[in-house]
Amino acid sequence: MKNSTYLLVFLSFAIIACKSPEKKEKVTPEKEKRKLTSYVNTFTGTDGPGNTYPGAVAPFGMVQLSPDNGLPGWDRIAGYFYPDSTIAGFSHTHLSGTGAGDMYDLLVMPLNSKFTESLTKEGDYRPYSKFSHDREEASPGYYSVDLLSSGIKAELTTTERVGFHQYTFPKDDKSQIILDLGYSLNWDKPMETKITIEDKQTIVGYRKSKGWAADQRVYFVMQFSKPFDKAQLFNKSKEIKGDSITGQFTKIIAHYKTKANEQIKVKVALSSASINGARKNLESELPHWDFEKTVEQADAAWEKELSKITIEGTEAQKELFYTNMYHVFLTPSLHSDVDGAYKGADGENHIAKDYNKYDTFSLWDTFRATHPLYTIISQKETEDMIKSFLSHYEETGLLPVWSLAGNETNMMIGYHAVPVIVDAYFKGIPMDAQKALEACIASANEDGRQIDLYKKLGYVPTGEHHENWSVSKTLEYAYNDWCIAKLAKDLGNFDAHREFTKRAENWRNLYDEKSTFFRPKDDKGNFISPFSAKEYTKEFCESNGWQYFWFVPHDISGLELTVGKEKFAAKLDSMFTYYPEKNDKLPIFSTGMIGQYAHGNEPSHHVAYLYNEIGQPWKTQEMVRKIIKTQYSTKPDGYCGNEDCGQMSAWLVFSSIGLYPINPAEAVYSITAPTVEAATINLENGKTFKITTENQSEENTYIQSMSINGKPINEFTIKHHTLMLGGELHIVLGPKPNEYL
Amino acid sequence: MKNSTYLLVFLSFAIIACKSPEKKEKVTPEKEKRKLTSYVNTFTGTDGPGNTYPGAVAPFGMVQLSPDNGLPGWDRIAGYFYPDSTIAGFSHTHLSGTGAGDMYDLLVMPLNSKFTESLTKEGDYRPYSKFSHDREEASPGYYSVDLLSSGIKAELTTTERVGFHQYTFPKDDKSQIILDLGYSLNWDKPMETKITIEDKQTIVGYRKSKGWAADQRVYFVMQFSKPFDKAQLFNKSKEIKGDSITGQFTKIIAHYKTKANEQIKVKVALSSASINGARKNLESELPHWDFEKTVEQADAAWEKELSKITIEGTEAQKELFYTNMYHVFLTPSLHSDVDGAYKGADGENHIAKDYNKYDTFSLWDTFRATHPLYTIISQKETEDMIKSFLSHYEETGLLPVWSLAGNETNMMIGYHAVPVIVDAYFKGIPMDAQKALEACIASANEDGRQIDLYKKLGYVPTGEHHENWSVSKTLEYAYNDWCIAKLAKDLGNFDAHREFTKRAENWRNLYDEKSTFFRPKDDKGNFISPFSAKEYTKEFCESNGWQYFWFVPHDISGLELTVGKEKFAAKLDSMFTYYPEKNDKLPIFSTGMIGQYAHGNEPSHHVAYLYNEIGQPWKTQEMVRKIIKTQYSTKPDGYCGNEDCGQMSAWLVFSSIGLYPINPAEAVYSITAPTVEAATINLENGKTFKITTENQSEENTYIQSMSINGKPINEFTIKHHTLMLGGELHIVLGPKPNEYL
Structure with a gap:
């Protein structure tokens, strides 16, 4: 070392x-x-x-x-x-x-x-x-x-x-x-x-x-x-x-x-x-x-910072865990001076009153697990980050997409400040909610990002542009819209709720029954041909049809029903076993491959947890352990892809302690078998939530039983609010799946 | 590997x-x-x-x-x-x-x-x-x-x-x-x-x-x-x-x-x-x-090329030996086309008739051991290299100092094409000897290199210039002059012989009895003060007073007499034991330090062999083995200083087989204990000369007895012409010096 x-x-x-x-x-x-x-x-x-x-x-x-x-x-x-x-x-x-x-x-x-x-x-x-x-x-x-x-x-x-x-x-x-x-x-x-x-x-x-x-x-x-x-x-x-x-x-x-x-x-x-x-x-x-x-x-x-979650486990596990915890707290970056002054995205200086202005938001990456992790252990910073989003909105009329040092770079896609806001809102992080909703709605109507076509057609059509990313945009916009609908409903804006609930269904418009994938369409509504789900084409953002297939985090059961229950399960198995062929050209971003699953880039990050959603939780348990074991180390080349401002690390932190937010704005965490002996989350409200295991070992991959505060549970989820109350999730492990759990 | x-x-x-x-x-x-x-x-x-x-x-x-x-x-x-x-x-x-x-x-x-x-x-x-x-x-x-x-x-x-x-x-x-x-x-x-x-x-x-x-x-x-x-x-x-x-x-x-x-x-x-x-x-x-x-x-x-000298020894010794042999044959570089055309140092194209024009001569380095090695195993190339020198002379009026790709760079000092020519001449390499002498004399009278002052004062005085290298120039010019005198005598030019024999004594003009070192003088004949032999000052070329003290290769016994027999021996011991102090600033060139001895740069290269000249050959045997062991390996950082176009390697090749030319123009090799079991020099005249050992081991550092073709010898030298006749030098080794040999 x-x-x-x-x-x-x-x-x-x-x-x-x-x-x-x-x-x-x-x-x-x-x-x-x-x-x-x-x-x-x-x-x-x-x-x-x-x-x-x-x-x-x-x-x-x-x-x-x-x-x-x-x-x-x-x-x-x-x-x-x-x-x-x-x-x-x-x-x-x-x-x-x-x-x-x-x-x-x-x-x-x-x-x-x-x-x-x-x-x-x-x-x-x-x-x-x-x-x-x-x-x-x-x-x-x-x-x-x-x-x-x-x-x-x-x-x-x-x-x-x-x-x-x-x-x-x-x-x-x-x-x-x-x-x-x-x-x-x-x-x-x-x-x-x-x-x-x-x-x-x-x-x-x-x-x-x-x-x-x-x-x-x-x-x-x-x-x-x-x-x-x-x-x-x-x-x-x-x-x-x-x-x-x-x-x-x-x-x-x-x-x-x-x-x-x-x-x-x-x-x-x-x-x-x-x-x-x-x-x-x-x-x-x-x-x-x-x-x-x-x-x-x-x-x-x-x-x-590192003390916010402490673990028991081997020295090697601690090195891996705390190294990843460290990376979680590197970004976003403080952008305001001690007196609150900072250069805004409009080119003017502003004062952040009573909060720290943060910038460098890599939201396409970090909305998935990094920001949900902050809602558990960095609530004050989360509050300030949302204030930072809203000041960006005041300066530019839009929420940040990928903001950097007082600039909007417009890198990547989606309006993923929305799930961060909505997640925080439902988790009780203080914010100016009406203004937040206004900002979310404004960002969801920015025509410059092909939202005009998306609204008109119900999907983003493919186009000539080298990276039109039409399928990825459609799926991500639909998810962001679901988040807005949820917030609008809670704030009593029923018109917006209705509109965005409808938009949240737009993922269905690109589903192709023939290929059983999301498939690019032209602006006349025709699926484009030829189409091969394993190809990295311009309609998929840094990904292919396999990797984007799973991006309906707000309606996994709807997706399952659309594809068919058995087909969906078979497809999920294939995701991890269907390897690229020798001469398949993989882009620089497709790394950490397990079949078509690319842990080196974000679109795959929730996929191993989807087995929990279809009644095969033992496969989540297997696969998450496999990913931790094969895709992470503390060596200099210890990440299989870009660390991405905390997202690769937040995945590891969550997964090591047995939790993951499949839908990052749902205030619920999916449960898997922790790899560590025990973890203590030292909450900012003074309470602690412990995750403890029995029979922890490398062989004992599978959850045999679970209890929260001594009370047995058989759902592989735990609510955010349960965590916040303090207590203990106890997980008994064994060498074989308990399919009857 | x-x-x-x-x-x-x-x-x-x-x-x-x-x-x-x-x-x-x-x-x-x-x-x-x-x-x-x-x-x-x-x-x-x-x-x-x-x-x-x-x-x-x-x-x-x-x-x-x-x-x-x-x-x-x-x-x-x-x-x-x-x-x-x-x-x-x-x-x-x-x-x-x-x-x-x-x-x-x-x-x-x-x-x-x-x-x-x-x-x-x-x-x-x-x-x-x-x-x-x-x-x-x-x-x-x-x-x-x-x-x-x-x-x-x-x-x-x-x-x-x-x-x-x-x-x-x-x-x-x-x-x-x-x-x-x-x-x-x-x-x-x-x-x-x-x-x-x-x-x-x-x-x-x-x-x-x-x-x-x-x-x-x-x-x-x-x-x-x-x-x-x-x-x-x-x-x-x-x-x-x-x-x-x-x-x-x-x-x-x-x-x-x-x-x-x-x-x-x-x-x-x-x-x-x-x-x-x-x-x-x-x-x-x-x-x-x-x-x-x-x-x-x-x-x-x-x-x-590598077959020209083959050795018996361990696999590691062979790796070291042949890797160094390889570097010996990289430079000089062929400069003429298949039809003989090349760009000359005068900027015009010329034709090399019936020979290969070579260039890239790093002569300040390579006159010491690389060219003497070529006279043994690369005689045809030596002949062409001397033709290349003489064509350079025809183009520019001077022999090359450091010529590169059809240019004179005038890097470093001396006119060291002279010892290469004179060495080759006395070893019987064919050449136009009269023209060679003419070229040597012309080069020895080039005023641009402070030779005017050298001739006037009998030494190069120190000056303002950042690198006037006055002591180094004086010593090296004197040595080169001795070579010219020798050639002139053999060619019957007795005026030149007389003149250059006198110039060859110029080293004496900078000897300072008080410090017992060669010491810079101003143009009035005063030694400059302060003077510290261990300091790297502008009068010593990439070196200090310790390292240049030994550069009278043509008159070691004269130097010994000047200093005094005991003092000389003590000084030689100190050379290898008087280490720079912690805060002494060493220049980038002073590497491979054993006391003041710097194997990483050329002025030290003959010094370990000087014990042979003062009746303590066992110290040569000890020190050469120590240098090979501590300053060479086949790892990527296997040289302790610049390899210098073959010179660091030629030192290793010679020393491994127990030979070294203290005076590179004398057609005599000093003998030390080989480190290899045996070596066979496959001469271009069809004969072979073998060097064999008895009791070879790491501990058996010392020569007990020697014989050439079965006939015992007790001088630690062997003539070039003896080698050329073919035969065998047999060396018996043991763990203790034989001081009576």
Whole structure:
């Protein structure tokens, strides 16, 4: 393991020792337990298709301070790819687990003469330092690496809004710290950047960039613990005299003479709104220069998040579970300053009054399990996220689809802020419900997303466009419409209830009795030919007919009836056994294949649980265990597909403790056999809900019996409100299915 | 091991089987021995500071067809760095083991829609494919890798002047093969490039570039085994209509529809002189499309080179030995076409009549052991290399210092073509000796290299220049002068003999009795202060006072007398025990440290053998074994410093068999204890010279007795002419020094 388990175990004892020197006798075995953060491998997902980053971030933090290999491409879309050997520097913003090549703001890199003398090109050539995983450590909120080309040790930690660097230099008269605002990768491109030297320890400025986020703004205040001897300002490789520079590719080199092992620290506070906002964030969150203390605080913040669900099980299970818990709390990202200011999706600055404005919502992914998980263990954040949705609605007239750093990117499909809102509403999360309904209805009527045709025809017709995704849109719109209908009914808007209840049936319009799949239609109502359900065609979003067949989460029994009971069951079996043929071309997104089931992408995520809906719960139990065993690990390539802002991880967290929301807006969880011995959900209302097992082992895959608070149950579901009351779900396991349960 | 040992063992049997199907009974155990090429790990030196490349090259071949990671920097100066995960393509020229960031001509890369769909940036962004060492193989003359981002398998082989690619594509309508003349790395920069489409299977053109070689020209003819469907021509990212394009950054994309597992082959013939020269090279060397046959022929050519010295020993010793033998034959590079035409250092085309013109002479490195080794086993090539020196002299008025691809780079110091010539002359290699002497004298009087001051003052004075290397120049000039004196005397030029004999004493002018080191002087004759022999200052070329102290190879006894016998011996001991202190700043070149001895750079290379000169041969025996054991392996980071065009390897080859030329122009080899059981030098005159040992083991470090052809000897030297007569040097080893030998 490359993460700093040992360091943090050490820190853990250090904290105990510092905090209660008078209570030595109280160091009980309980206290000697490993900290939960020590189980997290922040490198999981940095190899393979996971696309995560290993750097320092606070839970839901604005800053994601992480090493950049400095190379473009899909593999390094989060800045860092485990197989690489280069570090170009440490930038302050990164996306976790996405396929979007954006962010990478404010690259900081220390250099010295050993490094610069070894360079082979002059001018604006980027220096790549060599590094080795042997000399790299990371844990939640902390990252450290030895830059082998310079001999400089780099350490990173962070508060929510302020990145904190600590560089340990060798003796050298030509040490440097560079801030490069011109650095960009992939879709990101700086448009206007500015650096102003306030004094020999303080620089301020901004980086405005265009990329997947069309108008991203990062204002910053950067402080150095030691005054620099001199600083040079550049635009690209052209040096400019004076104390301030504006240009597309600005850069500052701060020069130092360093003694052996001299540490120079750097704080970089961010804001989407203004330099003054960044300054306030700095003053409020990180007024001191105590690096170790900041590491401890970041670690403590993570310990608190991870403690929301604790498990009993093997050490390996804990590593897997808490590593996934960690990824659940990386995104969305805090977007507002300590005073509430943030750059809105309309390009104006706004104030988030009495709440944290979040952004970076990968909703097509996260409405499925991540947001439902937040409704259990992150209710305050859920409330603020919905406020964030509604402020986005106020700014743009629509709910976010895939919003990023104060921008709507319109990536992916659906209006999946709707199920998040509706789920939260029925789970009792406070919100302005009338406005939420208004926002949902407005988003469901945005013609730009082919909703005009959907309303006219009852489905989205196929078209010429490379990715018209017509079948996927039809199915997802219909599900979102069901959610709106439900909310409208509860709020007494019966017209809307009627309209959206009807729209919720639109999935039926693309069902093809002949192929027994959902099949694309043209605008005349004709099914298109040829059609093969296993082909990845433009009508299916990153998927095929097999994978989208199951997306009627609001009416599984209706779908079952439509197809026929036996056929539906047979089809579900085939989903997991009908493998692509050798020469079938699979797209980059179709990974983690078990038959046609692709755990590497979201449309499949609820499918293993559908056996619970057709009276074959033992197959859910088998398949979920198989997916956990074959598609997850804590190795760097431990995710079989993009981690996707918490969704791959939320699936694992739910499934490990035996729960999953098939319909993410129904306030009910489907039950399967937990893989862990026991789990305790420490609810924010002060209560705890336990999930306990009997006869837990790898062989004992099957549920023999279940009880809630001692009372036997035989339905494979549990209501959200039952969980919230606290109590215990007890599950007895055995080696053979109990078909009579 | 990642190289294709198995493939080649298989090929080996296949060749036997094909060639003599009627002689099945002749497959004796002798023939079942592993081929020597199967011992070579072409990845050795691709990690760490070795700076070698793993691609396909014929012995001394013009083409070095090898994968490029596509990243700049010191680590990847040979195009490829083992820790990396990217492949940008396969370019046709690379330097082996140098610190010079040049070549990388004619990058070829196959792509397809799987790859291009995964790209994150449009336009002239370079696509990097992922690759894995698990799916990579190489052996002498062959390299293969699976490009994981596209699913295309790439295989490379080569003749001397024609690179041969074989790409195995998956089924795809959008397969591509790209030739990118605009691609460059490090110091290299394209100036003018041209591509002309002759027909759907043939393109021709050139790439003229500026870099370390100020005027490099690569003309080419490229043939595709299958006509492309269409081709697009670009300058940078701008597409140009028509069949021909000239510009700084030209590129062609050939488009194909490929069936599953369809192979498309590409041949790229090079010439420094003209397109027609490249065409003749292609017609002469590779008129067919048989890839496997070309792999076999390249393998056979390597087997022949490696067979020049065969050893008995452990399998690990054979891997180390033959891997180093392999690196000895990579450079210099063939520079003339099949018709003798080549681009000269004067910018004009010339014809090499009846010889192969070689270039890429890293003489500061290779005069020490590489060229002396060639005088034993590559006499024809030595003859042609000296002809190549003299043609360079005719073109420029000077012998080459560090010549590259028809250019003088003037890198490093000295006029070390001189010892190569003089060594070869006294070893009986045919040459135009009068012209050679004339060229040596001319080179020794080139004022541009501070020889004016050297002649005036008797030393090169220190100066302001960052790298004036004054001490190193003085010592190396004096040695080169001694060589000239020797040649002049033999040719009856007694004036020159007198003059250069005097100059050969110039090393004495920088000897400082107080510090007992060679010490920089200013032009007034004052030693400069402060002076610390362990400091790496500008007067020592990539070295310090300790490392250069020993560079009087022509007068070790004179140096010993000057310092004093006991002091000299004590100093030699200190050389290997006086380690740099923790905070001493070592330059990038000072690696492989044993005390102040730096095996990673050349000035140290003869030092361990100096114990032989002062009557303590057992210390040579100890130290040489220690260096072999600690500074060499066949792992990717198996060299402790730049491999340097064969010099690091030639040291290992000589030392493993118990020989080393302390004075590289003296036709005498110093003797140490071989590490191998026995070695057979298969001389080109048909004779064999054997070196055999008794009691060989790791513990039996010390020579107990020696005999040549049965006759006991007690001098630790053997003359070149003795070797050439054939015979046997027999060495008896034991665990304790025999101080009375």
